[in-house]
Amino acid sequence: MSVIYVFAGAMHFIKPKVYVKIIPKFLPKRRTLNLIAGTFEIIAGIGLLIGETRSYSAILIILMLIVFLLVHFNMLRGKNYSLGVPRWILILRIPLQLALIWWAYLYI
Template structure:
């Protein structure tokens, strides 16, 4: 297994775990028009953990990478929502929020390498 695949796996498992460790921060950035925001947060975290673990096994790697791509595309909604104003940004500087958008496409490309 390559170091970058292991790094990607660790990154998504960690990110998913943070949904359970700091749920309030994640619920705050989920757009209010989405129902059941607490449940959506926990579901997203669980799926992120599963996808990260799925990258470790050749039998599930392609499915995990595809899911990560779809998840990152869906999460663009949250990134754009955070740009709507200070009340949505969690105090994160605007320039960081803007940089996160192209980062999503880099992460999508990285996951694509494992399809």
Template sequence: MLPWHQYLLGVLLVLAGMNHFRKPKLYERVLPPYIPAHGTIVVLSGIIEMILGFMLLNKNTQIEAAWGIIVMLFAFIPVHIYMLQNEKAAIKLPKWLLILRLPLQLGLMYWAYLYT
């Protein structure tokens, strides 16, 4: 049996990935212009997020999932920086929350690291 917090992270990732399909325009808006094919990137990142979440819920794949989650969260950092720099990409979130998201990424990476 996995610890409850591992189930929590896995379910949160699955739900976050599903949200990419519920609100794709929101995710497209936060992508920096130098990233090509916004629609494709949103779909792929949503699928990857869900796959990693499900993999984290399986003892046999949790290590690979945890490393994948860390890499994915690291790859999302430019999006958070772009949201800080661009008012339209900030989706009306307060500046303090956008700043807080950067160390939150590190916390989420550590959380995933616990399952490696």
């Protein structure tokens, strides 16, 4: 799990345009939000490796995943928001997100 979040967080810095595009337009400072999300993902991923911070990192991941549901539901609003991702994939991401939340919960 740690590798997934460190990698995903790093991608926010390597390919920021991809992430900024999917952040809902009604949120302010989307570029900044992208960098904040990436930073927290990296911190949480590393924190999972340290016994003293594992539970806190898992809670942070759960909170992030709940917030990220906003992005997933926003992309389901229609063609202008989906960035060309097929609807069935967007729908499948919802239960995947819930599974990731459950997986993080196991680390608490």
